[in-house]
Amino acid sequence: MPEASVSPQPFDSTDLLALPALPAVVGELLAAFDDENVDVQTLAHIIGRDAIISARMLTVANSAAYHSRAPRVSSLERTLTVLGLETAKTIALTTAIHQTFSKLRGIPAADMDRFWRHALGCAHLAQRLAQTTAYPAPDEAYLCGLLHDLGKLVIGVRHPTALQEVRVRTRSRDDIPTLERQLFGADHCELGATLVESWRLRSFLADAIRFHHQAAEELRGAHPLLRLLHVANTLSQDGELDDAACIGADSLFGLTPALLRQLRAESAREMVLLATSLGIAKSVMVVSDELATPLSPTRTRLDRSVQELTLVNGVQAEMGQADDETALLESVARCATILFDLGEVHFFLPEPQTGMLHSHDPGVLREFVIDPAGAENVVTRALRDQRISHSLAEESTGAGIVDRQLARLWGTDGVLCLPLHTATEFLGGLVAGVSQAQLPRLLAQNRLLHLFAAEVAGHLDTLRQRERRRNRAHEDRRLLEQQRLRAVLHEAANPLTILRNYLHLLTVKLGEPSVQDDLRVLREETERVGRILLRLSDQGGDREATGPVDLNATVRDLARVLDDALCRPRGIRLVLELADGIPPLAKGGDAIRQIVLNLVRNAAEALGQSSSGAITLATRDNINWHGRSYVELVVADNGPGLPDEQRARLFQPTTSAKGGEHAGLGLAIVRNLTEELDGSVSCRSNSGGGLIFQVLLPRPGSG
Incomplete structure (x- = not known):
């Protein structure tokens, strides 16, 4: 048999998606995830039948994504608890997708059957030995046995006949790592241990895998997990139990040949049932290169594209x-x-x-x-x-x-x-x-x-x-509350002034008959102050003003807040040009404040930090449009403006506001609020640069 060529590329133990999982286990696991009543113990039991899926779960749970919650213990149940069922299901799904579309390297099916039988047999024996010797973590011993030969598959996906070559050439089990290094440049013990070490477990699992082919006398006095795996690996080999295996088990644990044969027989009976249920005897998960039908480059690219999109969607x-x-x-x-x-x-x-x-x-x-x-x-x-x-x-x-x-x-x-x-x-x-x-x-x-x-x-x-939308809405509420507070406090100042005047008069009139009338006025004004201040603590209900709206007063009050919060910090001048004699509007105080706030904010964002930037708020009366009289509210700036095609889409809620663009959700809100007030809003270019937003609101009595 010719020598296998050693690849110059180092083996990648972490590429678990390249290693073949048992289709029966993947299918059973996905079905279990679809059962809303499934428990962690059941899932861990299914996962524990497949070394690849077990390793993938442990890899994710011990990655940097879980540093704060990583189990750092070799327990599948604890691993599932850390991952959560949704993430564990995603891992199973990506494994299934990858292996459905991938043409796995051609490890012969018979070699794969032999590998899985040995891995599962070793896992069961390691668990039984742990229970027999009172090792405190039998589940860890099971996992150790399940994963101990993963390095063979790492070699096998690059050298498909590696398992067979090593089996044919090996004179003794202890020679296997040396022969693998000669043929392929690496041995399965070191490759498997390297993978487990990347999980940084608080466990001797990696060392157990690294040294499981060492002679029994070299493991005397070593950690129990190292000795357990050595004995389990020896007992799970094909053929009769030889004297060397019995002597080794006796020297490491003091186990008699009779007990070893009993444990081996019990494990063998379980393996017959398990192999049948998993379809190991008739594995079709990997085909040989000679029997594989070559795919055209177009079909290969198509499969790869579908796989990639499916994985991302997963x-x-x-x-x-x-x-x-x-x-x-x-x-x-x-x-x-x-x-x-x-x-x-x-x-x-x-x-x-x-x-x-x-x-x-x-x-x-x-x-x-x-x-x-x-x-x-x-x-x-x-x-x-x-x-x-x-x-x-x-x-x-x-x-x-x-x-x-x-x-x-x-x-x-x-x-x-x-x-x-x-x-x-x-x-x-x-x-x-x-x-x-x-x-x-x-x-x-x-x-x-x-x-x-x-x-x-x-x-x-x-x-x-x-x-950003949440923050903007929060900022809008804060600014409107600030404006409302200013207005309420201004309103409270008038009765407080009257109170002060009457208190002064009382000092002069005290003792005169008219003092009772003065005290009555004092009580009335005090009660009015109480009612006004009570409104400051009103955090619920409809705050929309029910009476007429003074447009100029609303704009002027809000302008003071916007000048302090938005304009002056950016070096922008806020100019008011409010026409006299505008009649009170029928409704919409809160809506008008929101409209002004959004338009001024957009203008300020368009201007940015600008020593020459200016925003103008203007009102006019008696604007005739389509045979109806309106009151006009204008917000204009001297910023960079927008091209015509962008202005046409300006009030669409899907438009994104970037840099100097007047756009985004705020303008869609302006349009909706204006329409609720039976008005209209439009935008045009400013002759001096920038944009002019015109809001038309129905004039009282205009029909």
């Missing part, structure tokens, strides 16, 4: 549940781990005031500040080029100081940045720790990474727009 629900930015970023980190098997996923987002990029993660990452105009690193390159950037390039410009710091912090070979941006705005970067082995696989998924980035940017932008 994680949309996970991201869509977030109701604030922190929750969204946590969800994105989980989804990145699910889709790409990334263990360290973090975000650097620009600060609005300075443009500097900061991490929102707790701990030492908060101390990192990336200047987009500073020294080059993967984040600044991703921002500048709007494409994926990484620090593992061969050229000397590959890694900046920040890149090397982050790689050391995360214990990875390098870092990769996925830029997050919309058509008009850079939102930040998703930064992940990557190994040299992971990089080729990630770069090969360039399109999927970009689809994922676009989905993340869309969710982040939507969330921020929603937050």
Whole structure:
């Protein structure tokens, strides 16, 4: 048999999506998730039948996305509790989607059957041995047995005949790791241990996998989990139980050959039933390369596109549940781990005031500040080029100081940045720790990474727009409350002045007969003050004025608030040109205040910080339009203005306000409020630059 060629690329133990899962387990797990009454114990039992799905669940639960809640223990039930059922279901779904569309490497079906039989048999024996020897965590022992040979599949997906070659050439089980290193450049013990080590468990599970082929005498005195896996692996081999295995088990645990045979027989009976239920004897999950029908390049591209879109759609629900930015970023980190098997996923987002990029993660990452105009690193390159950037390039410009710091912090070979941006705005970067082995696989998924980035940017932008609308509504309420308070306090000043005058008169008239009348007036005015001040504490009900509305007084009162809050801080002059003699309007005091507030705010945002900017509020009477008389309210500015085609869509609620554009939800509200008052609103260019908004309100008695 010819020597297998050793690939120059390092093995990527973290690429669990490339490893074949048992279809029966995936199907049973998805069906279980559809059962609203399913419990964690049942799910953990199903997951525990498949090493790949178990490893994927542990990978996500122990990733950076769960640092604050990570189990750090090797328990599937605890892992499911940390993940939550929705995330666990997403992991199962992405595993199913990936393996439905992917043409997995051609590991022969017989070799896969043998692998799964041995893995499950070893898991059951490890659990029974743990119970027999009073090891306090039998579930951990089961998981250790289930995962102990994962490294064989890591080798097998690159060298499909590896399992068979090693089996044919091996003279002794202890020779397997040495032979694998000779043939393939790595052994399955080290590859499996490397994967488990990336989870940073508080467990000896990784060491147990690394040393399970060591001789029994070398494991005497070692941690019980290392000894348990060694014995379970020995007992679960095909063929009769030999003397060497019995001697080893006796030296490590003092177990008799009779007890070992009993445990082995009980496990064998269970395996017959389990293998039948899982369809291991007639596995069809992997086909050999010789029997596989070649696909045309067009069909391959189509399958890949459908797979990518389906995978992205599969994680949309996970991201869509977030109701604030922190929750969204946590969800994105989980989804990145699910889709790409990334263990360290973090975000650097620009600060609005300075443009500097900061991490929102707790701990030492908060101390990192990336200047987009500073020294080059993967984040600044991703921002500048709007494409994926990484620090593992061969050229000397590959890694900046920040890149090397982050790689050391995360214990990875390098870092990769996925830029997050919309058509008009850079939102930040998703930064992940990557190994040299992971990089080729990630770069090969360039399109999927970009689809994922676009989905993340869309969710982040939507969330921020929603937050801006909430903040704007809150600010509107605050400004209107401030104006209302000013008006109420002004109204309260008149009776208080009368009170002061009458108190003065009382000091003069005290003792005269007319004092009783004076005291009556004092009581009446005091009661009026009480009623006015009571209105200040009125937080509910309809605040719309029920009587006539003095347009000029309403505009003048609100202008004082807007000048203080919006205009003067930006260096903008607020000019009032209010016509005399405008009759009281029939209704709409609150609506008019909201209209003025939105139009002045939009004008102020269009002008920005401007030493020459000006906003004019003007009123006029007796405007005739379509045979009806109106009162006119004008808000004009001398800002940059808008092209005609943008003005035509100005009052649509879907229009986005960016930079100097007078647009967005505020103008849709202006239109709706004006129409509720039976008026109209329009916009035209200002001859001196900027825009003029004209609001026409029905004049009393105009019909």
